[in-house]
Amino acid sequence: MTASRRNGLSGNRLNIVADENIPGLENWFADLGEITLAPGRSLNKSQLMEADILLVRSVTQVDAALLQGTSVRFVGSCTIGTDHLDTGWLNDQGIHWSAAPGCNANSVVEYVFCVLAALNVNWSGRSFGIVGCGNVGGLLQQRLHALDVSCKVFDPWLPDNPDAASLETVLQQDIICLHAPLVKGGPHPSLHLLDADALAKIKPGAVLISAGRGAVIDNRALLALLTRERNFTTVLDVWENEPDIPLGLLEKVDLGSPHIAGYSHDGKLAGTRMIREALDRALHLSPPQPDDAAVAGQRGAQQVLSSDESGFSAVRSLLLQMYDPRQDDRRLRDVALRALSGGEPMAKSFDQLRKQYPKRLEFSHYRLVAENLDDAVRQQLAILGLV
Numbered sequence: 001m002t003a004s005r006r007n008g009l010s011g012n013r014l015n016i017v018a019d020e021n022i023p024g025l026e027n028w029f030a031d032l033g034e035i036t037l038a039p040g041r042s043l044n045k046s047q048l049m050e051a052d053i054l055l056v057r058s059v060t061q062v063d064a065a066l067l068q069g070t071s072v073r074f075v076g077s078c079t080i081g082t083d084h085l086d087t088g089w090l091n092d093q094g095i096h097w098s099a100a101p102g103c104n105a106n107s108v109v110e111y112v113f114c115v116l117a118a119l120n121v122n123w124s125g126r127s128f129g130i131v132g133c134g135n136v137g138g139l140l141q142q143r144l145h146a147l148d149v150s151c152k153v154f155d156p157w158l159p160d161n162p163d164a165a166s167l168e169t170v171l172q173q174d175i176i177c178l179h180a181p182l183v184k185g186g187p188h189p190s191l192h193l194l195d196a197d198a199l200a201k202i203k204p205g206a207v208l209i210s211a212g213r214g215a216v217i218d219n220r221a222l223l224a225l226l227t228r229e230r231n232f233t234t235v236l237d238v239w240e241n242e243p244d245i246p247l248g249l250l251e252k253v254d255l256g257s258p259h260i261a262g263y264s265h266d267g268k269l270a271g272t273r274m275i276r277e278a279l280d281r282a283l284h285l286s287p288p289q290p291d292d293a294a295v296a297g298q299r300g301a302q303q304v305l306s307s308d309e310s311g312f313s314a315v316r317s318l319l320l321q322m323y324d325p326r327q328d329d330r331r332l333r334d335v336a337l338r339a340l341s342g343g344e345p346m347a348k349s350f351d352q353l354r355k356q357y358p359k360r361l362e363f364s365h366y367r368l369v370a371e372n373l374d375d376a377v378r379q380q381l382a383i384l385g386l387v
């Protein structure tokens with residue numbers, strides 16, 4: 001039986017237009033019809049006139065300007081964030097849509113711990129503040145509880161969270177992690193939630209890690225503050241005005257990266273798979289055959305890690321063997337320097353860094369072979385996902 005018969009399409013193969021940066025696309029969607037790849041940033045209506053399915057990432061604004069008058073009837077975004085989708089308009093039009101909630105949450109949480117390892121900040125005995133406690137912030141909170149590290153949470157939609165606190169309280173913690181989505185309206189907007197006033201309330205000596213959406217921090221206010229004084233350590237994965245990020249701000253931050261906190265290979269594949277599942281539900285299709293799915297979800301060969309060190313030094317060195325955010329920082333600063341000296345414009349290089357991002361495997365792909373490690377260190381690593 002052919003793939004399209006299996007799906008009850010009776011020869012009506014679907015016309016799929018997809019962002020060129022979606023791994024696992026062939027394995028998860030080829031059974032449905034023709035796939036046309038396009039650069040997500042510049043996708044336009046003329047490419048979608050005959051399309052049934054549109055598959056995007058966060059760089060494509062999906063709204064009336066893009067879709068009105070096209071034949072698209074399902075939009076899938078292989079991302080957690082949905083701020084690039086005009087969901088109200090899609091609902092009004094009866095166009096099915098789905099994002100991939102939580103697909104790369106584990107990747108972002110691993111990024112946070114690797115950032116702290118890179119900064120040589122031992123989290124034991126410190127307190128965390130989490131802004132936005134959904135799939136990402138909630139997973140971080142779970143790990144912190146398991147590590148016996150205290151945390152405070154600001155999430156106006158979750159007043160019953162056991163660690164619920166005001167934004168002011170959260171900004172007074174030692175390590176502040178921003179994982180709120182970008183929300184521009186409603187009772188709890190997050191746009192510029194960290195404005196000049198809020199930034200001034202951050203505890204001196206704290207570490208601020210922003211891995212939700214860039215505009216949750218007023219980037220001009222942050223630049224002004226960091227230009228006057230550098231009272232806290234700043235780590236930005238996300239920026240206002242991506243991909244043309246503020247280069248003056250990059251110069252001031254301690255670690256910067258091109259919006260890759262969620263870019264583990266596992267997280268990306270999970271996003272693709274989840275969109276296929278959502279499409280099956282929306283259009284009552286059958287999933288691809290297990291063989292296809294198995295290829296799409298293939299895990300890399302297990303890698304083995306060791307360390308001769310002990311205590312936090314061992315944890316730190318093992319985490320950095322798996323993922324070292326300083327490499328992303330270096331790459332970003334290199335392209336910024338080139339842009340400043342008249343080379344490739346930053347916007348182009350930023351997208352290029354993301355497109356050519358090295359394959360990053362999550363901690364669960366690795367195995368520990370360090371005989372010397374004491375039980376407390378082993379336990380800590382196990383909580384982080386390395387056994």
Ligand SMILES: NC(=O)C1=CN([C@@H]2O[C@H](COP(=O)(O)OP(=O)(O)OC[C@H]3O[C@@H](n4cnc5c(N)ncnc54)[C@H](O)[C@@H]3O)[C@@H](O)[C@H]2O)C=CC1
Nearest residue numbers: 080081132133134135136157181188189190211212261262
């Ligand atoms: N840097 C990266 O690579 C990645 C960034 N993200 C971003 O992180 C965001 C969060 O991801 P998830 O936790 O999976 O989303 P989620 O939708 O599961 O959770 C978001 C949480 O933020 C809360 N929230 C909403 N408005 C808020 C406000 N004004 N202040 C504080 N909290 C607020 C919600 O109540 C919810 O609990 C995504 O929307 C996306 O924009 C997600 C994945 C990767």
Ligand SMILES: O=C(O)C(=O)[C@H](O)COP(=O)(O)O
Nearest residue numbers: 057058059079080081262263
């Ligand atoms: O899932 C999200 O939300 C993210 O921020 C993604 O990691 C962003 O990836 P792209 O869709 O921009 O490639």
